[in-house]
Amino acid sequence: MENKERNQTILQITCEMLEKMNFEVDDAFVEDVAEEENQVLVSVTVANPAGLIGFRGRNLAAIQLVLSLVVKNKLGEWVRVLLDINNYRQEQKERLTNMALNLAEKVKATGNEVVMANMSSYERRLCHMALVEIEGITSDSEGEGEDRHIVIKPIA
DSSP, rough: OOHHHHHHHHHHHHEEEEEEOOOOEEEEEEOOOOTTTEEEEEEEEOOHHHHHOOOGGHHHHHHHHHHHHHHHHHSSSSSSSEEEETTHHHHHHHHHHHHHHHHHHHHHHHHHEEEEEEOOOHHHHHHHHHTTTTTEEEEEEEESGGEEEEEEOOOO
């Protein structure tokens, strides 16, 4: 199946699923994620996004997983679906990046390590990517399962 046709099918599945969940889709589009093969971003605008996003994006992550499984069932191939509701992902990326950079400056100024809050693997990845360019610090993920978090440390 060609990517354009596949993406249209994924968009249709997404809109149908959200409408069955009683969320009217105002606008929606799908695009391939450039740096990843078999991964698409579906951006959707709805009137009341809070129920779809949930606390710290947990509902969004669960819906994404179900959506990816439905797409695999329909297309016969695994496609990782990233779902963005009302530009939440972009805002989350900016917020986490700014927080990580501010904490990195604090670590550089004080010489003390800083422990960030527990985060999903996606959130930790965003922070690590923001911190990789900062000289004089390093970041590590520590903890297990739901307690996994980032520790930003000065390089000795």
